[in-house]
Amino acid sequence: MSSSQRSPALPDVPTIAESGVPGYESGVWYALLAPHGTPAEVVKRLHDGSVAALQSKDLRERFAADGVKPIGSTPEDLKKYIQSERVKWADVVKRSGATVE
Incomplete structure (x- = not known):
């Protein structure tokens, strides 16, 4: 698990940080964006x-x-x-x- 917290879908899978690489965090995120200057x-x-x-x-x-x-x-x-x-x-x-x- 590359995020900073365990996944609720896989609670028994430790994060990479818990597995010996402290400070490691990488995740996927999505956002709704609008063009610059949108009112x-x-x-x-x-x-x-x-x-x-x-x-x-x-x-x-x-x-x-x-x-x-x-x-x-x-x-x-x-x-x-x-x-x-x-x-x-x-x-x-x-x-x-x-x-x-």
């Missing part, structure tokens, strides 16, 4: 609608069956998360010595 009222409507959908029982059950935990964060929190991921993975690439050919 704030449109972003709010999209956000409110997506959060409402994430609260539906059917969708939560479907996600849980796949081991997915929906978050539904604010647009500001998502922006911070994306930036932290860019910084993290830029550092990983730099330390790996990978180059574009």
Whole structure:
């Protein structure tokens, strides 16, 4: 399990960090994005609608069956998360010595 927490779908499978690689975390995430400059009222409507959908029982059950935990964060929190991921993975690439050919 490459995330920081065990999956509810596989509770007996330890994380990589628990298996001896402290600080390791890599996961898959999805987000609803809009083009830069989208009016704030449109972003709010999209956000409110997506959060409402994430609260539906059917969708939560479907996600849980796949081991997915929906978050539904604010647009500001998502922006911070994306930036932290860019910084993290830029550092990983730099330390790996990978180059574009």
